[in-house]
Amino acid sequence: MNIQFCGAAKMVTGSNILLETKKYNILVDCGLFQGGRKIEAMNYEAFPYNPAEIDYLILTHAHIDHSGRIPKLVKEGFRGRILSTKATYDLCSIMLLDSAKIQEADVEWENRKRQRAGREPIEPLYTMEEAEFSLKFFEDYLYEQMIIVNEDIRLRFKDAGHVLGSAIVELWIKEDGETLKVVFSGDLGMPNRPIINDPQYIDDADYLIIESTYGDSIHEGLGESTGKLIDIIDRTVLRGGTVIIPSFAVGRTQELIYELNGYYEYNEDIEEHMKIPIYVDSPMAVEATEAFQLNSSSFDEDAKKLILKGDNPFTFPNLRYVKEQEESMALNKYKFPKVIISSSGMATGGRIRHHLKHNLWDERNSLVFVGYQAEGTLGRIILNGTKRVKILGEEILVKSEIYYLEGLSGHADQIMLLDWIRKIKSKPQKIFIVHGEEESARKLSEEIEREFNIETIIPDIYDRYVIEKQAIELSQGAKVEPAYLKRDIKAELENVYNQLESLDARRDRLMDPKLLEEEYDMLKNLLIDLQQSLMDLNIMVGR
Numbered sequence: 001m002n003i004q005f006c007g008a009a010k011m012v013t014g015s016n017i018l019l020e021t022k023k024y025n026i027l028v029d030c031g032l033f034q035g036g037r038k039i040e041a042m043n044y045e046a047f048p049y050n051p052a053e054i055d056y057l058i059l060t061h062a063h064i065d066h067s068g069r070i071p072k073l074v075k076e077g078f079r080g081r082i083l084s085t086k087a088t089y090d091l092c093s094i095m096l097l098d099s100a101k102i103q104e105a106d107v108e109w110e111n112r113k114r115q116r117a118g119r120e121p122i123e124p125l126y127t128m129e130e131a132e133f134s135l136k137f138f139e140d141y142l143y144e145q146m147i148i149v150n151e152d153i154r155l156r157f158k159d160a161g162h163v164l165g166s167a168i169v170e171l172w173i174k175e176d177g178e179t180l181k182v183v184f185s186g187d188l189g190m191p192n193r194p195i196i197n198d199p200q201y202i203d204d205a206d207y208l209i210i211e212s213t214y215g216d217s218i219h220e221g222l223g224e225s226t227g228k229l230i231d232i233i234d235r236t237v238l239r240g241g242t243v244i245i246p247s248f249a250v251g252r253t254q255e256l257i258y259e260l261n262g263y264y265e266y267n268e269d270i271e272e273h274m275k276i277p278i279y280v281d282s283p284m285a286v287e288a289t290e291a292f293q294l295n296s297s298s299f300d301e302d303a304k305k306l307i308l309k310g311d312n313p314f315t316f317p318n319l320r321y322v323k324e325q326e327e328s329m330a331l332n333k334y335k336f337p338k339v340i341i342s343s344s345g346m347a348t349g350g351r352i353r354h355h356l357k358h359n360l361w362d363e364r365n366s367l368v369f370v371g372y373q374a375e376g377t378l379g380r381i382i383l384n385g386t387k388r389v390k391i392l393g394e395e396i397l398v399k400s401e402i403y404y405l406e407g408l409s410g411h412a413d414q415i416m417l418l419d420w421i422r423k424i425k426s427k428p429q430k431i432f433i434v435h436g437e438e439e440s441a442r443k444l445s446e447e448i449e450r451e452f453n454i455e456t457i458i459p460d461i462y463d464r465y466v467i468e469k470q471a472i473e474l475s476q477g478a479k480v481e482p483a484y485l486k487r488d489i490k491a492e493l494e495n496v497y498n499q500l501e502s503l504d505a506r507r508d509r510l511m512d513p514k515l516l517e518e519e520y521d522m523l524k525n526l527l528i529d530l531q532q533s534l535m536d537l538n539i540m541v542g543r
Ligand SMILES: [Zn+2]
Pocket: 061, 063, 066, 162, 163, 187
């Protein structure tokens, strides 16, 4: 079969990989290109394949650089199945609509200009209606479920620990009687991140496609970064300034809130001057936070414990969510110390631009970056130390203090990426390195080849490779049993037995007549699912 890299090759955005077997065309991710004008123009180019001929789209996570061209794909003829985790679907239903809203607004503005100049109007990449329609093709699944896509393709999502719902994709594809296992790391997170679980590891792969955003660097610890953020707030507030944090509305913002919740709710001696309002100014962040709360079953143990204790980690007394535009504008009218967390995370658009315009020129203020700033973005330009920037048509001096807290990043650093490969028991025969600027990808490639002696490839955009099973010497008539079948299913069954046992211990509580009506409804649905699964299992084993 063939693999073609149609985005995020030697760059971090526009993730889009095509797998072509003799029978099927499968895409993994379909994200927006983000960055400067030249990169973003690529969103308007035709796909290098016919969307109508794609059978499946597997989505690693909801971030727009992985999902943002889905409505365009559907608009141009895709009618296949989109497979993702449930949380990814929930977040996409917010993010794709938001993306469409931005596309429509941008084009409206551009078209007014064009009309005045007597030029032809342009069309948005996709409309709200088209984004809404594309959601109909989603099917959502749980982590660890073995998804039988069809008789030749199986798929499993593992937790990538990058953002809620983010997944590593294990894909088994049968062709000509042989099964090839291709694994996509998706965006990998760091262990011990707030709210979400640590990235899971995989046992084996024939081919691995791995991200390399931070393939050349090593993060400081998360605790260190949170401590630094508190210090920055402290110093800025004491000189009467405001702290501006550009933050991705989905993921990073909720993690920041969670960390600040930890500081404000579990700290005996907070000094009076630190009790300033913290504004989360992004309608999408507000909606995403609601989606997070609906998916608390995917949280890590610490976050679950807080919730069980009765603490909602997304609220604390001085936290304010800002939804309305007027309220957002008003934030810059009054010059009292505060923290504003707003999107977009790389300052490429959204309300953050207004806050930068109104605050960047004042040396009392601080600007804190908490995530990756891609080449060509306003965030990267400021981070590189420019003294003047043009924001919303106005020239602004950059005089506030600029910080970059890398430990809060949602991406694995070089140590983690190498460790993740180290834990693969049966190593891949080849590794493709994507989702990183050339320098990062190259450094990671050197380290991989040095430590594991595995051939690596850093594809260029649109490069295509043949991938096939390495010839394995087999004695006549020997049958290779896919290793995952026995080992994984045994482990899963054991897991089920253990859960049943723990359920037994809770029998009294389940039989408690004081359960609420809604709890009964939920139990009933769960029981129906369970009965169905047990029946399927019975039928299958009975055959
Ligand atoms: Zn991501």
